Each structure stands twice: as structure tokens, then as C-alpha cells.
Amino acid sequence: xxxxxxxxxxxxxxxxxxxxxxxxxxxxxxxxxxxxxxxxxxxxxxxxxxxxxxxxxxxxxxxxxxxxxxxxxxxxxxxxxxxxxxxxxxxxxxxxxxxxxxxxxxxxxxxxxxxxxxxxxxxxxxxxxxxxxxxxxxxxxxxxxxxxxxxxxxxxxxxxxxxxxxxxxxxxxxxxxxxxxxxxxxxxxxxxxxxxxxxxxxxxxxxxxxxxxxxxxxxxxxxxxxxxxxxxxxxxxxxxxxxxxxxxxxxxxxxxxxxxxxxxxxxxxxxxxxxxxxxxxxxxxxxxxxxxxxxxxxxxxxxxxxxxxxxxxxxxxxxxxxxxxxxxxxx
Numbered sequence: 001x002x003x004x005x006x007x008x009x010x011x012x013x014x015x016x017x018x019x020x021x022x023x024x025x026x027x028x029x030x031x032x033x034x035x036x037x038x039x040x041x042x043x044x045x046x047x048x049x050x051x052x053x054x055x056x057x058x059x060x061x062x063x064x065x066x067x068x069x070x071x072x073x074x075x076x077x078x079x080x081x082x083x084x085x086x087x088x089x090x091x092x093x094x095x096x097x098x099x100x101x102x103x104x105x106x107x108x109x110x111x112x113x114x115x116x117x118x119x120x121x122x123x124x125x126x127x128x129x130x131x132x133x134x135x136x137x138x139x140x141x142x143x144x145x146x147x148x149x150x151x152x153x154x155x156x157x158x159x160x161x162x163x164x165x166x167x168x169x170x171x172x173x174x175x176x177x178x179x180x181x182x183x184x185x186x187x188x189x190x191x192x193x194x195x196x197x198x199x200x201x202x203x204x205x206x207x208x209x210x211x212x213x214x215x216x217x218x219x220x221x222x223x224x225x226x227x228x229x230x231x232x233x234x235x236x237x238x239x240x241x242x243x244x245x246x247x248x249x250x251x252x253x254x255x256x257x258x259x260x261x262x263x264x265x266x267x268x269x270x271x272x273x274x275x276x277x278x279x280x281x282x283x284x285x286x287x288x289x290x291x292x293x294x295x296x297x298x299x300x301x302x303x304x305x306x307x308x309x310x311x312x313x314x315x316x317x318x319x320x321x322x323x324x325x326x327x328x329x330x331x
Contacts, residue, residue: 005086005142007049008079009134010072011035013058014093016130018122026171028122030060030093038091041123042131048190049086049142061093061100061118066216066312069103073210080110087113087141091134094118094175097153098165102309105151105162106208106331113146116153116162120173129156129173132189139190146192150202152184159185161198163331166279166303179280180301201330208313217315219243221304223277224254230261236270243271243311247304252276252283259289266295271315271324275299275307285325297324 011017013031017038020028033041035053045051056075057068072090079085092100101116108114117137119130137154140146151162155176164181178184185194220236222244236244244265248254252274254262266272274296276283285291285298299307307328314327 004048004050006084007051007087007089007138007141008085009035009039009051009053009089009091009138010075011038011053011055011058011091012061012064012068012072012093014061014091014097014118015122016091016093016117016119016133017058018119019124020122023124023126028124030122031058033123034058035091038123038130038134042135044135045138048135048138051138059093061096064093064096064100069100070210070213070216072100073104073107076104076108076114077110080108080112080114085112087115087143087146089134089137089141090114090116092116092118094120094155094167096305097176098162098167098303099305099309101151101153101162101165102306103313105202106206106310106313107210108151108203109206109209111148111204113141113143113149114151115141115146116151117155119155120171120175135190136187136192140187140192143192145194148197148204149184149194150198154187157186157188158183159187159192159194162202163198163200163302163306168279206331208316210313210316213316216312217242219245219308219312219315221245221247221308223304224248224258228255228258230258233258233261233265237265237268241270242315243273243308245273245275245299245304245307245311247277248274248283249277251281251288252298253288259294262296263294271297271311273297273299273307273311273328275302275304277304295321297321297328300328302328
């Protein structure tokens, strides 16, 4: 038997598998390279681990869906339960990598490393960043010291936690950042170093499960702005949203007319969460807006997109308003 750890690599497409007509052009098509081509392009991966590859889908991550999340969760659960598998890597587009990572962070019931990675330059580009990102991701997934740290995101020599990572820039290779909370660690040419572990609950310490779930509930995000009315909130209710996340101004604020519409939505049984459109900071309960009075939940430091993930998972269970607020504090 091989002394090397066994890492399973699941591919979903993205820029890391993209191809462009010019090595120096910005235009490209996501998801053109297969998992086989990605692995063959980095033969040095064989020095780190025994590898197996599987193509889950081939999309740009702007087309990520709840159905694909469920498929990934089931596949990761299966692989994580196998004695011969030591770690799992998922290649993804960066546009929604933070949401995919957080979803898996909350539903995957394993202590084994689950590592997402991607790229900002397509595989055919001059100085493509994907090969080294993949190499470092496999190194982290193969490392026993990465166990118990939840779902991680590795890119540009950095190890991010799923809860803290955000995409912060449209084009630069250093787009993935962990503002506020900071990095889990770094990885330099396949050598990981860890600074901390996740603070909040995850994976084995998470109550969320998607076993037997065929579809996720609809949760919409409404972006607050100057001169805002309540029509988009009302439209979300009409569209069948079971939850609404407000990407509020400042500390989760919104105009008086929008507040009236959000209050009506909450009274009608739609779970409403106040987050902020700002990149950092907390939206605390009953600050400026009386959440108790209006029936809202405060997102604390979760971004709107991550608050949406937590909310849709919370809606799979029967939770009271108090229990929902506790979930946002715990996760």
C-alpha cells in the first residue's frame, strides 16, 4: 500500500479550468478543462498524495445552484466516510466560492480536510495561478494537521476559513481575503503553517444536515440604498421567498418605507435577517432597529451572502425566532 495520503479532487469548473483565445487577454470561458487535464497539468501533485479525480460539473461559479451544493455535500460525505480517503479538494470558480465553502462548512459531517481552491487567471493564461493553487490545496488536504479546522479555502499561498473568506477584488490574484477574522494559515510551495482554527461551530459540531433534502428553500437578498422603497421586498414575498436577507446600509439599516415592507414580510411568516452591505463590522440585535418589535434576526458579522446560506439551512428545521438568533450567534 502507498505511504502517501489519498486526496480526492472534485471539479466544478471555474476560471481554474478556463481557456482563453490569448495568453495575454482578459476574455476567457470557464470550465473548459476536465479534471483529468487539471491534474495532468501539475504532475508534481503525485509527490504530495495519491490522487483520484471526479467531474461534478463544469460551470462558472456564477451559475452555482443549490442542487449542485447538495450534490457536493453528498459526495463529500461519502468520500469523508471512507477510510482510504485522507482529504478532499474541490476546484471552483471564485465568484461564489465563499458561499459554497460556507455551505459545506455547515453540513459536512467529517473532521477530514475539505479544501476549496480556484484561480483568477484561466489555465491558458500567462502566469496562470491555478496550478500552484491546486498544488497547495492538495498539500493542505493531505496534511493531518488540517483536520478539524472545517472547510478551508486555499489560494495565493493563503489558507482561509470558510466563514471568514470573501472575494474582495474583481481581477487581482490576491482577491480572496479574510478581513476582520484573519487567516487560518499560509502554505508556501506545499508547506502549510497554521495560525488558528475556526472560532464558530462547523462540520462535526454543526446541527445542520441535508440528508434526504431534495431542494433548498428560496432565500433572497435585498440590497439597501438611498431612496429605497419596499417594492423589491414585496416582490421577494410574491416570488415565494421563505427568507429575506437585507444587505442594509450602515449597521443593517433601511429606509422607513422599506422597513415597513420588511416588517410586513416578517409578520406574514417570512424570516427576515438584517446584515450589512459594508465589507466589515457587526449588525448587532436591537441596535438602531428594534428587532424584537419587528420580528427580525441580526446577522452579526456574517455577510449578506453567508447570512443567506445560514438562513436557508436554518429554514430546513423548525426554529423559533429566539432559536434562529442563537444560530446566527453560534455559526
